[in-house]
Amino acid sequence: MPLKRIFKNKRKYAALPTEKAKQDIPEGLVEKCQQCSKIFYEKEWKNNLHVCPSCGTHHKMTARERIASLIDEGSFQEWDAELKTTNPLNFPEYEQKLIQDQEKTGLNDAIVTGRGKINKNDVVLVVMDPFFRMASMGGVVGEKIARALERAKDSQLPVIIFTASGGARMQEGMISLMQMAKTAMAVDRFDQAGGCLIVVMTNPTTGGVTASFASIGDYHFAEPNALIGFAGRRIIEQTIREKLPDDFQTAEFQLEQGQIDRIVKRSELKQLLTTVLDLHTVGGDHS
Amino acid sequence: MKQFLDFEKPIFELKDKITELKQMAEDSELDLAEDIHRLETRLVNLEENIYQHLSAWDRVQIARHPERPTALDYIDHLFTDFIELHGDRLFRDDPAIITGIASYKGQPVTVIAQQRGKNTKENIYRNFASAHPEGYRKALRQMKLAEKFNRPIISFIDTKGAHPGKGAEERGQGEAIARNLKEMAQLRVPSLSIVIGEGGSGGALGIGLTDQIYMLENSIYSVISPEGAASILWKDATKAKEAAQSLKLNAKDLKQLDIIDDIIPEPKGGAHRDFQMQAAYLDVHIKKSIKYLQSLPLEQLIERRWQKYKKIGEIQN
Ligand SMILES: [Zn+2]
Ligand SMILES: [Zn+2]
Numbered sequence: 001m002p003l004k005r006i007f008k009n010k011r012k013y014a015a016l017p018t019e020k021a022k023q024d025i026p027e028g029l030v031e032k033c034q035q036c037s038k039i040f041y042e043k044e045w046k047n048n049l050h051v052c053p054s055c056g057t058h059h060k061m062t063a064r065e066r067i068a069s070l071i072d073e074g075s076f077q078e079w080d081a082e083l084k085t086t087n088p089l090n091f092p093e094y095e096q097k098l099i100q101d102q103e104k105t106g107l108n109d110a111i112v113t114g115r116g117k118i119n120k121n122d123v124v125l126v127v128m129d130p131f132f133r134m135a136s137m138g139g140v141v142g143e144k145i146a147r148a149l150e151r152a153k154d155s156q157l158p159v160i161i162f163t164a165s166g167g168a169r170m171q172e173g174m175i176s177l178m179q180m181a182k183t184a185m186a187v188d189r190f191d192q193a194g195g196c197l198i199v200v201m202t203n204p205t206t207g208g209v210t211a212s213f214a215s216i217g218d219y220h221f222a223e224p225n226a227l228i229g230f231a232g233r234r235i236i237e238q239t240i241r242e243k244l245p246d247d248f249q250t251a252e253f254q255l256e257q258g259q260i261d262r263i264v265k266r267s268e269l270k271q272l273l274t275t276v277l278d279l280h281t282v283g284g285d286h287s
Numbered sequence: 288m289k290q291f292l293d294f295e296k297p298i299f300e301l302k303d304k305i306t307e308l309k310q311m312a313e314d315s316e317l318d319l320a321e322d323i324h325r326l327e328t329r330l331v332n333l334e335e336n337i338y339q340h341l342s343a344w345d346r347v348q349i350a351r352h353p354e355r356p357t358a359l360d361y362i363d364h365l366f367t368d369f370i371e372l373h374g375d376r377l378f379r380d381d382p383a384i385i386t387g388i389a390s391y392k393g394q395p396v397t398v399i400a401q402q403r404g405k406n407t408k409e410n411i412y413r414n415f416a417s418a419h420p421e422g423y424r425k426a427l428r429q430m431k432l433a434e435k436f437n438r439p440i441i442s443f444i445d446t447k448g449a450h451p452g453k454g455a456e457e458r459g460q461g462e463a464i465a466r467n468l469k470e471m472a473q474l475r476v477p478s479l480s481i482v483i484g485e486g487g488s489g490g491a492l493g494i495g496l497t498d499q500i501y502m503l504e505n506s507i508y509s510v511i512s513p514e515g516a517a518s519i520l521w522k523d524a525t526k527a528k529e530a531a532q533s534l535k536l537n538a539k540d541l542k543q544l545d546i547i548d549d550i551i552p553e554p555k556g557g558a559h560r561d562f563q564m565q566a567a568y569l570d571v572h573i574k575k576s577i578k579y580l581q582s583l584p585l586e587q588l589i590e591r592r593w594q595k596y597k598k599i600g601e602i603q604n
Contacts, residue, residue: 092533139602142600168488170516173534174509174544180465180468181496182597185469185472188470189472211465212464212465212468215462216469229456229461230461231449235451240453257458259459
């Protein structure tokens, strides 16, 4: 649907009056936009890919939802789903936290990788899941990214990485930090082999992820208003002792600063990716 | 300035007592030799006891000691003809990172270093060794020159982290570090990094993706400061001690985890207690590393670098 109509608010949405919804609708059937507080039927919300039909806010998606929204039906083969961390530093309370999030998300760690087709284009997909430990990068995340890039290199497939991350997985200490090195090196090997890497930054992309594989792709796209940056807002404000503008570290800010190529709405993402992939595979008339 | 760290207090109290006793013996001509000997033996045991059993947090204190030697101290001592080279050619010169060329025992080398100040004024000028993107870009420019002229690279790591600031974000702090990691992955020259004080997160790694990583015995290398970890995990910055322990940020832990290649010993009590000795230890290790890395055929060197980082966090299931 055209977004300008949404903003002009001409169309009647199935948005429900807040009070009535609270009273009449059983929980789980409605979804409330955290931005504008409007309430929608769960089904409508999902059909709209977690983008608020009223204010246009792009809310977080799980990795599986993301993949389902892009991939030709039945074409996705997942890789390394069984990889699980072993709490390498024996960090207190880490295992309980992992189990909690494993139960919550049905994933073993904060990332899903595999290959599939987007409008018939073969691709490798690497998708971080912000609902698992805020998609922080520990050994499993780094390992799965490195393996996916190596396989893509060997089978000469383009790679699309969806980033969403709070940064490092603190409980894995230096193993976590060194995943920055490992993933950046894997990107480099893929790049040297001529591979095409598309990075789509989603809310939030921060810390060590921004300072490694997320920032060295061939094409950098971002979803509207996604938080993208290296240091956290609070720590910057503490350091410089001033308040930062509201739009600081948004996708729009990064576009203006020259750090990303384009902002793309979720509703237009599949088409954009398809076109970019096509432009890398289709030969001209002369060939 | 305080002469000792908290955990060293008993040592310095005992030392004072011995000095006092010696003075007394001299002044009064009493024979206190036996008492003095007894206390000196106790001092040896006490020092042994304390310095052999430093906690992670004790080492954090040593790593941050204001008198701990800085990169420039080592550079001046270990290299000849050091020529500092400034600027990233894009924005400005970042004094938090020093770069240049020098001779190491006749071998031309490229030196990259995070430089702390020794006093408040210097620290403000050097931004406490916390670099902006232009610092990382300056370092990268020098690394590419090192590659062009076939010089080994030696990085001195000593920073709390990359600068968290407005300009730094505007100019792409994340991109600058990421770019360095990607470029360092394929540099066709040997490289060594040495953590001499604090290795703070991505800001440290931004000049540290090298063929070998060495750490001074009491230095630390961590994904987050112990204070930061404590306040995020337990909403309580005073639990930094516990966090330091859990993060495994000491040289010994990181050697065990196979993240670093060697530990450079420190004089008793830390590098600041005997700079000459510390510089000598460093010298031996730099020599060893460069000799080894230069002995490897180039393709093997680069493959070895990939294997080194690839195996960190590798999952066997
Ligand atoms: Zn809304
Ligand atoms: Zn040694």
